[in-house]
Amino acid sequence: MCSKIQCHIIPPYILEELAKRGNVSCKKALNDTHRIEERRRFALNHLLQREEVSGNGSRFVYDCKNTYEQRVSLVLQEGENSTSDETTNSAFEASGFVRDYFRNTFGLNSIDGNGLDIISNVHYGIAYNNAYWDGDEMTYGDGDGKEFTDFAKAIDVVAHELTHGITQFLANLEYRSQSGALNEHFSDVFGTVIKQKYLQQDISEADWLIGDAVVTEEFPGIAIRSMKAPGTANDFDTQPDHMDNYYNGTADNQGVHINSGIPNKAFYLCCLKMGLDDCALLWFETLKSLWRTANFNDMLETMILTAQSLIKEDKIAKESVVVVSESFSAVGLTPIVA
Amino acid sequence: MKYKIIVEGGFAGISREYEGEVELTPEETKSILEGMKEGGGFQNQDIRDGFSYVIKIENDNKVLRRKFEEGNMPRSIRNFMDRVRQTNRKSTK
Missing domain, CATH: 3.10.170.10 (Elastase; domain 1)
Incomplete structure (x- = not known):
């Protein structure tokens, strides 16, 4: 067993490996440790200690x-x-x-x-x-x-930013490279889910655009991003929709707003077959099981395991594992399904 | 004073680049040079969708280059950025 206190003396790379294998307390210790370190650094630099207090989301x-x-x-x-x-x-x-x-x-x-x-x-x-x-x-x-x-x-912008907060507390995905792209991805996912709920749309009516309400007519495009067709929202949109076009450069924290297009497209494809609510549940439960350095393959592996658990609990359709597998295969990420 | 500014990140993730030359008073120049030397210290690693700014200025044949984040940009550099943005809106990489 690994208690939170014991985990503090274990090197981070071992914590990460244990977290990958599903050890919830190690994942939490890993995430908490990093967050606490950041808070301490922030407090020291500002000579101000903020106390954490519980509330009711006021x-x-x-x-x-x-x-x-x-x-x-x-x-x-x-x-x-x-x-x-x-x-x-x-x-x-x-x-x-x-x-x-x-x-x-x-x-x-x-x-x-x-x-x-x-x-x-x-x-x-x-x-x-x-x-x-x-x-x-x-x-x-x-x-x-x-x-x-x-x-x-813009409701999707507000939902996107607030989801960054939720991700910080649930998985604390590091904001660079693939873990950073996943951080952006989860914000876009709940940005678009909540936008559809807010506008009382179903998936056939939805535009799957992010930030369409914050661009003007003068802006050279219709939105900031498109979950349905990454790379097409505006003249500067370079989001890939497949791993073949993965961005390997250093800009944008190694492409956090760019490569998020790949899982975004997979989410859109999943929604078409599974429906918005089942996908939202699956993505939320997957986020809860991720860790700071998780990459695309880690997320997919975790998502398959999460889907299998949710199917057993009769919370999502039994075809969900197949749908997830097909949707991610379509963007160049093929899961290993046990 | 010559300048080159690259703005990256943000919710939109669209890079912006501004390059040019401005006439400044000695007081404004002093304030910007001080900001370039003093700012850019602590970085809040928890910021998501924040801009990052790479600023290069050339004054009296001396080149200064600094990277700033949303939370550590000195006021004088902010003011300079606003001035540059207002005179050079359309420069997009």
């Missing part, structure tokens, strides 16, 4: 007032009425929808499973063309109005 929205500072002015929190600012209201509503989806569908209590407060910063910077998760909270720019518009108003 939402807080701060207005950055177009500065590059977070938490400048608290403008909306749980239990309060909406404000006169549409961006604030959108960030509040969307983060609540995402929180409720994960809670009602998978029983996950907020981002960390322990009721972490959900903090959103809006109106960040000047014409800032981005949204990001920083390890604690989400931050949204207004966009420059030329190519991009308000990032806080």
